[in-house]
Amino acid sequence: MGKLTVRALRIVLAVVLTGTVFVQALMAWALVSGNDPEDGSLPLTPLRLITILGIGTAQVALVCVWRLVTMVRRGTVFSHAAFRYVDLIIGAIVAAALVWFAVTALNAPGQRDDPGVTLIMGGVGVAILGVALIVLVLRTLLAQAVARDVEATQLQAELDEVI
Numbered sequence: 001m002g003k004l005t006v007r008a009l010r011i012v013l014a015v016v017l018t019g020t021v022f023v024q025a026l027m028a029w030a031l032v033s034g035n036d037p038e039d040g041s042l043p044l045t046p047l048r049l050i051t052i053l054g055i056g057t058a059q060v061a062l063v064c065v066w067r068l069v070t071m072v073r074r075g076t077v078f079s080h081a082a083f084r085y086v087d088l089i090i091g092a093i094v095a096a097a098l099v100w101f102a103v104t105a106l107n108a109p110g111q112r113d114d115p116g117v118t119l120i121m122g123g124v125g126v127a128i129l130g131v132a133l134i135v136l137v138l139r140t141l142l143a144q145a146v147a148r149d150v151e152a153t154q155l156q157a158e159l160d161e162v163i
Contacts, residue, residue, distance in 0.1 A: 001072050009069055017062045024055045050102050057096040064088045078142075078149040086139045090132050097128040 031048045064085040071077040071085075104121040111117045 001069075003073075006069055006073050010066065013062050013066050013069075017059060017066075020055045020059055020062070024052055024059075027052050027055070046106055047103070050099055050106070054096060054099040054103075057092045057099060060092040060095075061089050064092070078146050080146065082142060082146075083139070086135065086142060090135050090139065093128060093132040093135060097125050097132065100125045100128055 027048050031045065031052065067085050068077060068082060071079070071082055076082075100121070104118060104125060107121065108118045
């Protein structure tokens with residue numbers, strides 16, 4: 001990865017992380033102030049709490065991507081330390097899917113006339129889980145790359161002894 005790419009990615013990550021912290025703070029303030037509607041619509045407290053948790057899952061993933069980009073820049077991404085961050089990203093994506101399913105469940109009673117909305121929302125949750133599976137496949141590729149790197153290092157050491 002080039003320096004320009006790393007710098008651009010870090011700028012994007014920093015902007016998104018700053019924005020999510022701002023929105024999360026606003027949601028927490030709204031949760032503490034307790035301004036639920038009195039017109040009989042969905043109570044906002046559970047949705048605010050779920051939103052705060054959902055934003056938290058995105059923040060975990062963003063920080064882990066930042067750490068992985070740092071490892072790429074340093075040339076240490078093909079190490080066992082990278083697995084911790086990839087595992088955290090997978091966990092954050094699964095948590096985001098669970099949060100989305102909670103939103104779907106809260107929204108479902110209001111969609112009795114049009115259950116297609118609930119089905120679509122459920123499909124989005126399954127798609128989010130699909131992203132976690134894709135990252136799991138990428139983790140497997142990382143494991144193979146780390147194994148090849150270790151093997152190459154061992155072969156280089158043996159070759160250095162022979163020479």
